[in-house]
Amino acid sequence: MDSFRKYIDSRVNITDEEFARIVAAASIKKLRRRQYLLQEGEVWRYQAFVLSGCLRTYSIDEKGQEHVNGLAIENWWPGDCESLVTGIPSKYNIDAIEDSEVLLIPKEHFDRVCDEIPALKDMVNQMYRKGYIAAQNRINAFMSYTAEEKYVFFIRQYAAFANRVPLGMIASYLGITRETLSRIRKGRLKG
Amino acid sequence: MDSFRKYIDSRVNITDEEFARIVAAASIKKLRRRQYLLQEGEVWRYQAFVLSGCLRTYSIDEKGQEHVNGLAIENWWPGDCESLVTGIPSKYNIDAIEDSEVLLIPKEHFDRVCDEIPALKDMVNQMYRKGYIAAQNRINAFMSYTAEEKYVFFIRQYAAFANRVPLGMIASYLGITRETLSRIRKGRLKG
DNA sequence: CGATTCTTTGAAAACAGTCAATCTGTGTGG
């Protein structure tokens, strides 16, 4: 919970009273490794904040293949924005890569306090804007980079993930196979 | 200008007075085909709305290759969110595919009226959220789909662009070469 | 028209994927 307060304080100014109101309806969910936070077909109804641990968001395509859409460690907000906003069932799964603790704030409550605390709303909107920009940059990577360049780019940007997330999941996140990433790491891709 | 009013009205309720305030500092920029709205290295300082025409956002990578990052027709908001928010020089170029008319509202003015008119702010934030979701879906397409599937997906979602945007630019938007897209259209990719 | 822009076609090459087998490390239960 402390880390959540710190996270907010580093972005906007709120009072103790306001913080109490924000987390009034929150719960802390402890997840074992491999345990689901969200499964495909469910509607996602929370604002979620990672207190500790590491999670992954993935989807399964028509060919049965898994694709890692996102990764989240401490101070990240996992979830399915599309399902949250529109109320449609999620096409994603979220599960824990490590034992994790996630703060869950129900959507209705969160929306209410956002209306009451403008600073919080601003923070959230800033968050989405950043997410949008990050997504654009990821699209750029898909368009411009070779497998190796994508990996280098990833390591530079998300060094914190490199040692916590299995190679296969990083590969999937980058849109390449684990074999290819393994070869990249060993420098045996060309020649 | 009418289409801008209609666009807003279809999303939120504002008064005539408020609308007047929103567009008080706005200007209409007419662009000839191939003319730039933004060039790499410039800082993007507007909220822009397409009144008529068709624009494309593209970037040039280290290898000198062009990549179409976005397309915009009537009722779309072209621009570089990252440059707008952070103030860093843009890595994108935006130019007109057809003669176009774009409504330009300077950032400072727009931010001010957003603070004055909560409904407008909500609309903008909703916009970014949708952009974020769309970006995620585009990433999914890059991860899961073959060249042909990406094209089918594009046509289904953005039929309005298909006849206005040259094949080469659609191909680039999809992350494939124009030759490949040409072959897909002719059904000569496999066999 | 003539020129530029855009699209199509063919052949060869390459990057990355697939398949299949092996290897490594770690945690669990007997």
Add this chain to the structure above:
DNA sequence: CCACACAGATTGACTGTTTTCAAAGAATCG
């Protein structure tokens, strides 16, 4: 404490989709 099971990583050989290169063919604009 060992052995087995399981998740994850590596390796090699082969395949295939897509790219690249090069050239020619439509189409559009002034």
